Amino acid sequence: MQIQTNLVGVIGQVQRLKAHVPMAAGRALSPEIWEPVAYGTADRTMRALAKPDETRHIPLFLATLMATVFPPEGLSLFMAKPGPEAGPRLRAPEQILGPDHAGTAGEWGPYMFSMPIPEFKELIQKWVETPQEDGGKRRDERDAEKSTEEIASYVADVLLSPNKQAQEARKRLLPHILEWLKKNGEAAGLDPKERGAGHAGEPGYFSLLNADELDPATVDLWLRAVLEAWKVMVLAGFDQRFRQELVKMREEL
Amino acid sequence: MSLNSKAVDGLDLEGSALALWQEFLAGYFDGGTHQVGRVTVAFPNAVLRFQEASLPQPMKGVAISVVWVMPARVERYWDTLTAAELAAMPEGTPMEQERGRAQGAFLFLVRTVDPPSPGSSGAASNAQRQVQAAAGKLFGLLQNTAATEPLSEKGISKIRPTTARMAFPGDGAPGEDLGYRLRVMSCRTVLRWAVVSQ
Numbered sequence: 449m450q451i452q453t454n455l456v457g458v459i460g461q462v463q464r465l466k467a468h469v470p471m472a473a474g475r476a477l478s479p480e481i482w483e484p485v486a487y488g489t490a491d492r493t494m495r496a497l498a499k500p501d502e503t504r505h506i507p508l509f510l511a512t513l514m515a516t517v518f519p520p521e522g523l524s525l526f527m528a529k530p531g532p533e534a535g536p537r538l539r540a541p542e543q544i545l546g547p548d549h550a551g552t553a554g555e556w557g558p559y560m561f562s563m564p565i566p567e568f569k570e571l572i573q574k575w576v577e578t579p580q581e582d583g584g585k586r587r588d589e590r591d592a593e594k595s596t597e598e599i600a601s602y603v604a605d606v607l608l609s610p611n612k613q614a615q616e617a618r619k620r621l622l623p624h625i626l627e628w629l630k631k632n633g634e635a636a637g638l639d640p641k642e643r644g645a646g647h648a649g650e651p652g653y654f655s656l657l658n659a660d661e662l663d664p665a666t667v668d669l670w671l672r673a674v675l676e677a678w679k680v681m682v683l684a685g686f687d688q689r690f691r692q693e694l695v696k697m698r699e700e701l
Numbered sequence: 702m703s704l705n706s707k708a709v710d711g712l713d714l715e716g717s718a719l720a721l722w723q724e725f726l727a728g729y730f731d732g733g734t735h736q737v738g739r740v741t742v743a744f745p746n747a748v749l750r751f752q753e754a755s756l757p758q759p760m761k762g763v764a765i766s767v768v769w770v771m772p773a774r775v776e777r778y779w780d781t782l783t784a785a786e787l788a789a790m791p792e793g794t795p796m797e798q799e800r801g802r803a804q805g806a807f808l809f810l811v812r813t814v815d816p817p818s819p820g821s822s823g824a825a826s827n828a829q830r831q832v833q834a835a836a837g838k839l840f841g842l843l844q845n846t847a848a849t850e851p852l853s854e855k856g857i858s859k860i861r862p863t864t865a866r867m868a869f870p871g872d873g874a875p876g877e878d879l880g881y882r883l884r885v886m887s888c889r890t891v892l893r894w895a896v897v898s899q
Binding site: 485488489491492493495496497498499500503669672676677679680681683684685687688689692 | 753766768772805808866883885
């Protein structure tokens with residue numbers, strides 16, 4: 449009788465799983481998948497709660513919705529009361545980089561910090577597309593196998609994420625982006641005056657849209673209800689998506 | 702209790718699932734008493750609304766809005782139809798059918814408005830009690846397997862409600878009184894239907 453062990457093989461499999469399971473979880477939590485679902489869920493929840501004369505505020509709330517990567521493999525869903533505090537979520541340069549940087553971004557700082565999310569993402573895309581020698585993003589080994597779109601999407605997610613790790617990365621990235629904007633912004637077809645955006649906390653894009661304020665209790669109520677809806681949305685959908693990604697991963701292995 | 706609405710239908714997933722909820726909830730929240738398991742329970746009369754539909758204004762009493770949280774993805778598998786399902790199908794439908802299955806979820810927004818009587822202290826104090834009672838009964842109903850069996854037979858199964866959360870006021874919410882009370886309850890389910898196009 450001969451007894452053999454395949455322990456080495458099992459350990460090898462486990463090692464591969466250790467690397468791939470987080471990857472599958474990350475794919476199952478991809479913001480591109482969840483953003484439209486989160487949007488529809490938030491829209492229906494707020495419409496169910498709103499009185500007929502309040503429904504006009506709903507698109508403004510939805511304009512603040514963000515689905516971003518919560519590094520390393522998580523998902524962050526965000527929605528806020530529309531207004532100056534919602535638009536400039538990136539915050540003024542001095543708040544991120546320290547008081548020495550107050551005003552260093554010139555007019556480009558307020559422009560960037562008060563723009564709507566889709567335009568902000570386009571801006572990051574332009575920065576990533578710019579060659580490094582012209583002030584564009586420096587490519588490192590993490591960017592090696594990614595397309596320009598993937599790099600831009602990741603950078604935008606990092607800049608928008610409230611996560612602490614992302615905020616550290618934001619501190620490193622932001623001076624380069626602002627420097628590029630100062631040198632190349634107008635040539636890239638961007639005009640800081642076109643929106644007349646104010647500094648963080650001053651009237652900007654969102655406050656122009658939001659002339660009428662909902663009362664704070666209603667805002668609070670809507671946001672809490674949407675949070676509850678998102679929670680059940682992720683709880684109900686994540687395991688199915690994760691399972692699917694694991695199946696794909698097994699096929700790839 | 703039996704339900705007359707059609708079973709969950711792959712050609713009208715949202716509409717068929719919500720019609721089942723409408724019939725099911727209307728059968729209980731009608732102001733009468735009903736059996737839930739072995740217990741007789743007095744249910745309030747509630748206005749029912751689905752998806753984006755606003756409540757009638759001015760509102761008074763109990764209202765329940767049901768919001769469907771779209772399933773993340775749909776799985777398919779082959780199965781044998783039940784006799785009841787087969788009876789509802791066009792003649793000649795094979796017993797072996799492909800089924801669709803999705804893990805879905807529903808959000809129940811339970812609201813009450815009860816203006817305080819003149820001279821009474823404490824705004825909407827009855828609303829607080831009413832919303833608590835209505836949300837509690839809804840939770841009890843949905844967690845009772847016998848009571849939800851008719852939904853399960855029609856394709857809404859594995860109903861797992863969470864206890865209702867107090868969305869306002871409380872939990873640090875602003876204390877301003879909007880004149881109504883709200884409880885938010887979520888419920889995970891599995892939706893199943895026959896894919897009859899095969």
